[in-house]
Structure formats: C-alpha cells, structure tokens
Amino acid sequence: MPAAALSHWRDFRNIVLFTGAGLSAESGVPTYRGAGGIWREYNYQDYACQRAFDRDPVQVLDFHELRRAKALNCAPHAGHAHIRAMQAGHPGVHVITQNIDGLLQRAGVAVAAELHGSLWRLRCPVHGMREDLAAGAFAHRRCPDCVPDRAPWLRPDITWFEDAVNEAVFEHAAMLVDDAELFVGIGTSGAVWPAAGFAERARRRGARMVEINPEDNEASALYGEHIRLPASKALPEAFPIGG
Numbered sequence: 001m002p003a004a005a006l007s008h009w010r011d012f013r014n015i016v017l018f019t020g021a022g023l024s025a026e027s028g029v030p031t032y033r034g035a036g037g038i039w040r041e042y043n044y045q046d047y048a049c050q051r052a053f054d055r056d057p058v059q060v061l062d063f064h065e066l067r068r069a070k071a072l073n074c075a076p077h078a079g080h081a082h083i084r085a086m087q088a089g090h091p092g093v094h095v096i097t098q099n100i101d102g103l104l105q106r107a108g109v110a111v112a113a114e115l116h117g118s119l120w121r122l123r124c125p126v127h128g129m130r131e132d133l134a135a136g137a138f139a140h141r142r143c144p145d146c147v148p149d150r151a152p153w154l155r156p157d158i159t160w161f162e163d164a165v166n167e168a169v170f171e172h173a174a175m176l177v178d179d180a181e182l183f184v185g186i187g188t189s190g191a192v193w194p195a196a197g198f199a200e201r202a203r204r205r206g207a208r209m210v211e212i213n214p215e216d217n218e219a220s221a222l223y224g225e226h227i228r229l230p231a232s233k234a235l236p237e238a239f240p241i242g243g
C-alpha cells in the first residue's frame with residue numbers, strides 16, 4: 001500500500017498503535033522470533049516463567065539484568081520520535097505496547113497500556129510494585145521491606161509465559177481498541193495471546209487496519225493494508241506531520 005494513502009490520518013478521531021518487538025529492532029533490541037530472536041537463543045522455560053523463577057531465581061534475574069543492560073545501551077529511533085510527534089499534534093493517538101524495554105517512554109511517548117509489564121519494575125509478592133530504574137539492581141534482590149530471614153525474591157514485573165495477564169491493563173487497552181477508527185500493528189508477529197487478539201477485535205469493530213512490518217506473518221491477514229517497511233521509515237511516510 002502506498003504509505004501516502006494515510007496522509008489524512010488526523011481525520012481519524014481515535015487511533016490505536018499496537019506495538020511489538022519489531023518497533024525496537026532498529027534501536028538494537030533483539031526481537032523474540034525473527035533472525036537473532038531471543039527465543040532462538042534462550043528457552044523461555046529456563047528464563048521467563050514462574051516455574052523457572054521458583055527453581056532458580058538468580059538465573060532468571062541475571063537473564064533479565066542482561067536484557068536491561070542491553071536496553072539501557074539502546075536509544076529510541078526516528079520511529080519512536082515520530083510516534084511522540086503524532087501524539088503531540090493529535091489527542092486521539094493511543095499506544096498499547098507488548099514491549100517491556102521502555103524505549104517508547106524514553107522517547108517521550110505516552111503509553112496507555114504496557115500489556116506485558118516492564119523491565120524497569122520489580123514486584124514483591126507481599127509488598128507489590130517497586131519502581132527500579134537503576135542498572136545492576138535486579139541481580140539477586142530480596143525484598144528489603146520484608147522480614148530479613150524470610151524476604152522473598154523480588155521478581156521482574158513482566159508477564160511471563162503461563163502468567164495471568166494484568167486484567168486492568170488489558171481492560172483499558174480493550175476500551176481503546178473498541179473506540180479505534182484506525183488500528184496500526186507495528187512490528188509484531190501476532191504470535192502471543194491474548195495481546196494478539198486486539199487486532200481481530202479492532203477489525204470486528206470496523207477499524208481501518210494497517211500493518212507496519214517488513215515481513216508477512218500469521219497476523220497479516222487481519223490487516224487490510226500492509227506497509228512492508230521498517231518502522232523508522234514507515235511511520236514518517238505513512239503519517240506525515242508537517243504540511
């Protein structure tokens with residue numbers, strides 16, 4: 001689809017940008033399933049599920065500390081900046097993301113829903129959420145507010161495989177998707193549910209469906225239009241700001 005076809009994008013009252021790991025790829029953060037993907041190198045059952053955490057919390061925390069350190073060394077790219085500029089000029093641009101790397105937030109984007117949590121938060125089973133932005137803070141942490149000899153390990157506030165999702169976050173995202181007149185899937189394979197269900201939900205509600213992804217994937221059939229370009233190039237072309 002010629003990206004120019006969306007030059008009137010501001011006419012849509014509510015727009016949902018649904019982002020996946022592909023949006024961060026050009027910043028140097030590895031995706032999950034493509035070439036060089038994280039799940040091609042690591043078995044999630046050893047590093048990214050509660051059973052693995054219960055079995056070997058240090059191995060799981062070290063894995064996530066490695067990902068945090070990598071994400072800290074990556075910078076948001078022109079695509080992230082473009083999303084921020086879209087939001088600055090249009091109150092109805094809502095971002096729901098599957099990404100946990102925080103790059104959207106570092107680019108100044110208002111993120112309405114972090115569907116899979118964040119590498120930048122920890123939580124205690126007793127005390128709940130703790131913000132924790134420093135590097136090196138994940139490793140081998142037990143809750144400092146719990147009784148020392150019984151302090152549980154702090155776990156990353158990430159929705160791992162086999163975890164229940166955060167219902168409140170998903171309900172908020174669903175409300176935005178239900179109002180969307182334009183739904184743009186950016187850099188996602190649509191492989192993981194229930195997040196992947198938002199594209200079908202938007203399509204059923206009659207939203208205009210646009211996919212930004214250099215490759216075809218299992219969710220592509222849900223979209224009526226496809227921009228087969230990397231996000232940093234596709235976003236400024238499809239959603240011009242100036243003029």
Ligand code: APR
Nearest residue numbers: 020021022025031032033098187188189192213215230231
């Ligand atoms: N621009 C746009 N899309 C890109 C780019 C790019 N520069 N580079 C790669 N892609 C696309 C790939 O073609 C692929 O379809 O991004 C997609 C990334 O797919 P995944 O690696 O499966 O990532 P994602 O869809 O976000 O995974 C969903 O799976 O493991 C879980 O919780 C994790 O949130 C994640 C979820």
